[in-house]
Every structure is written in C-alpha cells, then in structure tokens.
Amino acid sequence: MDNLPSNVMFDILSRVPVKTIIHCKCVCKRWQTIILDPYFADMHLSRSPAGLMINHNYEKDMRSSTIKPGILKWVEIEDESDYHYLHHDLLMSLDLNLGTIFQDSQILLVGSVNGLVCLWQFGPRGHDNTYICNPITREYMILPRQQYYRDGYAIIVYGFGVGLKTNEYKVVRTFQGDIPPDSTSTSRPSLLEAEVYTLGTGQWRSLGHVPYWLCGFHGPFLNGHAHWMVVDPDSPEKICAFDFDNETFKLFPSPPVENIAESRIHFRSLGVLKGCLSQSDTFDSQFTVWVMKEYRVKTSWHKQVVIKQSISPSLDWVMWEPMYLITGLKDGTILMVYYEDKLLEYCPQNQTVEDTKLFDRYLDAMAYRPSFLKLQNFRAETVHVF
Known part of the structure; x- marks a missing residue:
C-alpha cells in the first residue's frame, strides 16, 4: 500500500x-x-455513520450529596431498511468521572455537530462552564466564563451549531433570570438576554434582549438553525429558531396545538428525525410525534405517530414523564429517552414502545456522528486531552 x-x-x-x-x-x-x-x-x-452519544450517570443518586458527571458512551447504529442494531463498545467510552475539572458537578449534553459535542457543567459549588469536546480524538476546550451568569434563580438555554454560509461553529446561550422559584409557570422572566461564542475567537459576544421565552436545555440543530419551544402563551407560533449565520432569533412555523381535555399533563419537546424537524407531545394517555416534511413550511407538518398507552401495557409508566426524540432509523424506528431513565424505541411494525435495555437509569442522549475534526483547527483556543 x-x-x-x-x-x-x-x-x-x-x-x-x-x-x-x-x-x-x-x-x-x-x-x-x-x-x-x-x-x-x-x-x-x-x-461517517449515524450513532448516539450517551451521557450515562449510573452512580447518580438524588438522595446523596455526591454528584458525578457521568460517562460519555458512543453507541454505533447498524441501520438498514429492514433491521437495525445498536452496539456499545466499552473501549470507546470517555469517563468524565476521572477528570479533576468535572468533580462535584453535573454534565449535560447540549449539542452535537459534525462529531463535536457541547457540554454544560453545572453544580452547587458555582460551576457554570461550557466545554467543546471530540470524544473520538479525546480533545476538549473550555470556553471562557459567560457574561450573564450570576447567583440567583435562572434558566439557561443552549444551542450549538455551524453556519451554512460562514461555516463558523458557534455556541448560543440565553439567560432567563429573575424568575421567583415559587412563581407560576406563566410568570414571564424579567430578564431575557443572549450571548454567542464563535469557536476560535476566545470571547463571548452579547446579542442583547431575546424577544421570546424559550424552554428546553438545548435546541436541536438543523439547516443552520437551533430550535426551541416557545413558552409565551400568546405567541402565534410555539417554536423559535436561531440562525447561526445571521445570529437572529425568529418565530418558526409550529404544528397545530393539540389538547386532550382529560389529560393532566402535557409535555412538548423538539428533535430531528431522518433529517426533518419533529415535535413530540406527551400526554398521560398518548404520545404524539409530528414531523415537518418540508423545512419551514407550516402546512408540511404531519402527525406521523400516535402511541396509545394501551398498546404497550408493560410500559404503562411511560406517559407520566416527558419523552425526548433522539433520532429516526431507516425501518421507521424512533429512538427516544424517557425522562432520564431509559433509552426506548418505537417499533412501527407492531406499533409498540420497547425498552432497548442498553442502559438503565440516569442517562441523556443525542444523535451523534463521529469525526476526526481536530480542535487545534480553531485558533485562539487552548486544547486539552483527556
């Protein structure tokens, strides 16, 4: 050779x-x-084949004062039109528990683009750090502390993506503060600010006021945009998109609002299934998946899946907490995470929800495509190796 x-x-x-x-x-x-x-x-x-990135924290115990960051686990997906297979290799795991910088804190997956993963570190000792890492090359960088962080009650919403025109990788973060902890869910924050970090610049930039109240720790990336659910009850659309090229927030066409009168709960979340923006609605009696067939076209929203509680009697607990869409496979299977407990899959052939039994308890997951993109390519950044 x-x-x-x-x-x-x-x-x-x-x-x-x-x-x-x-x-x-x-x-x-x-x-x-x-x-x-x-x-x-x-x-x-x-x-590069599609896969999953899992942050598995099997030692997490809310009753204990000990906080563990977890282990990043790459799951390969053998995805064919008539079958699929999930495979996890222990040798490809990245144990964050061994890193001294992650001690006594929690780690949340907030985005993955082209093999790079954005992590948010938070905890009771004032931790509030953002990391970009490549689990394959074992490299990571620590972004400077954010401008708007301060003590007090606040909601942080993240987005990680790359501009379609500029090809610049950016982290966007909104700070939604001054919400009294005992206030109702309709109490709008008095402070809605955003900042953005372009990898390779070494600094955050203020984007000023954000006109929309957003929810969800991270916004799924698609077509150069991050997407979040909008909380404002009077908003004409229930989705907001951030353009990584223009650095602007705009309302985005959302599916019809669905209500079930007898339902005591209603959770909504966004994901990307087979290249299409998707929304899930969790009620205590059913789980609905909407798929946007043509990006940004409101009339292209299609109710693709309705999962009734009765079709999965062994998982009658599923409808009591949010389910988050992770990715869709060629055979129609939908992978999703139930709250923080289990990695589930919707099987279209028999219209049931099954437990993959790949991981148990305390996990976060997102679609991931491995790459050999090196962080040293971003100038003005200090790169470390796990």
Missing part, C-alpha cells in the same frame, strides 16, 4: 470503521499524517 497515491489512501482510510482508523494512526508516519489531515476529516465525515 506504500506505493498507492495519496488520494487513493485518503479514500480507502476514510471508509474503514472509526476504531480501525484510530489504530491505523500507529501503523506508520504516512498513515498518521493522512488521518490528521483536515481534508481526511472532511472526507470521513461525509461517510
């Missing part, structure tokens, strides 16, 4: 499994040079 042209070597190596590529770096200097080349990272990303 030493006699093969470089372009052929790039093509061959970009097609092999990620774990094999990691070992290939140790074969010879030429292979290592190819794998570390930004062109190789772009070529591999275009062929």
Whole structure:
C-alpha cells in the first residue's frame, strides 16, 4: 500500500470503521499524517455513520450529596431498511468521572455537530462552564466564563451549531433570570438576554434582549438553525429558531396545538428525525410525534405517530414523564429517552414502545456522528486531552 497515491489512501482510510482508523494512526508516519489531515476529516465525515452519544450517570443518586458527571458512551447504529442494531463498545467510552475539572458537578449534553459535542457543567459549588469536546480524538476546550451568569434563580438555554454560509461553529446561550422559584409557570422572566461564542475567537459576544421565552436545555440543530419551544402563551407560533449565520432569533412555523381535555399533563419537546424537524407531545394517555416534511413550511407538518398507552401495557409508566426524540432509523424506528431513565424505541411494525435495555437509569442522549475534526483547527483556543 506504500506505493498507492495519496488520494487513493485518503479514500480507502476514510471508509474503514472509526476504531480501525484510530489504530491505523500507529501503523506508520504516512498513515498518521493522512488521518490528521483536515481534508481526511472532511472526507470521513461525509461517510461517517449515524450513532448516539450517551451521557450515562449510573452512580447518580438524588438522595446523596455526591454528584458525578457521568460517562460519555458512543453507541454505533447498524441501520438498514429492514433491521437495525445498536452496539456499545466499552473501549470507546470517555469517563468524565476521572477528570479533576468535572468533580462535584453535573454534565449535560447540549449539542452535537459534525462529531463535536457541547457540554454544560453545572453544580452547587458555582460551576457554570461550557466545554467543546471530540470524544473520538479525546480533545476538549473550555470556553471562557459567560457574561450573564450570576447567583440567583435562572434558566439557561443552549444551542450549538455551524453556519451554512460562514461555516463558523458557534455556541448560543440565553439567560432567563429573575424568575421567583415559587412563581407560576406563566410568570414571564424579567430578564431575557443572549450571548454567542464563535469557536476560535476566545470571547463571548452579547446579542442583547431575546424577544421570546424559550424552554428546553438545548435546541436541536438543523439547516443552520437551533430550535426551541416557545413558552409565551400568546405567541402565534410555539417554536423559535436561531440562525447561526445571521445570529437572529425568529418565530418558526409550529404544528397545530393539540389538547386532550382529560389529560393532566402535557409535555412538548423538539428533535430531528431522518433529517426533518419533529415535535413530540406527551400526554398521560398518548404520545404524539409530528414531523415537518418540508423545512419551514407550516402546512408540511404531519402527525406521523400516535402511541396509545394501551398498546404497550408493560410500559404503562411511560406517559407520566416527558419523552425526548433522539433520532429516526431507516425501518421507521424512533429512538427516544424517557425522562432520564431509559433509552426506548418505537417499533412501527407492531406499533409498540420497547425498552432497548442498553442502559438503565440516569442517562441523556443525542444523535451523534463521529469525526476526526481536530480542535487545534480553531485558533485562539487552548486544547486539552483527556
């Protein structure tokens, strides 16, 4: 293979499994040079298989004073039109519990784009840090402390994405403060501010006032935008989108508002299923999935799935807490997380919800596509290795 042209070597190596590529770096200097080349990272990303990134905190105990950050676990998905298979390799896990900077804090997954993962660290000892990491290359960077953080009751909403025109990776964060802890859910925050961080610049920039009251710790990224649910009861649309190129917040077409009179609960959340923005509505009697077939076209919202509680009698507890859409597979399966407890899948063939039994208790998950994009490519950033 030493006699093969470089372009052929790039093509061959970009097609092999990620774990094999990691070992290939140790074969010879030429292979290592190819794998570390930004062109190789772009070529591999275009062929990178879809998967999941799980933050599994099996030691979490709300009754204990001990707080653990958890373990990042990459789940590979063998996804075919007639079957799928989820595989977790222990060797590809990243144990955040071993990092001294993560001690006595919690870690929340707030975004994943092109193999990069955005993490938010928070905890009772004043932790409020944002990290960008690549679990495959084991690199991470710590962003500077945010401008709007201060003591007191507040809601933080994150978004992580890349501009379609500028190709700049950015973290956007809204600070929704001055909400009394005992206030009603309709009490609008008196402070709604936003700031954005462009990777490679070394500083946050203020975006000023945000006109919409948002909910959800993170906004799913699609088509150069992050998306969140809008809380304002009088808003004509119930979704807001942030444009990473123009750095603007705008209302986004939402599906029809669905109400079930006898239902005592109603949770809504957003996700991306097979390249389409999707919304889930959780009631205590059913779970509905809406899919936007054409991006930004309101009339293209389609009620794709209605899961009745009675069709999954063994999971009669499912409808009592929020379910979050994670990703959709070729055979129609929908992967989702029930609250923080389990990774579930909706099986379209028999119209039931099943427990994958891959992880149990205290997990967060999002769609993830592994890459070899190196954080050293972003100038003005200090990069560390786990």
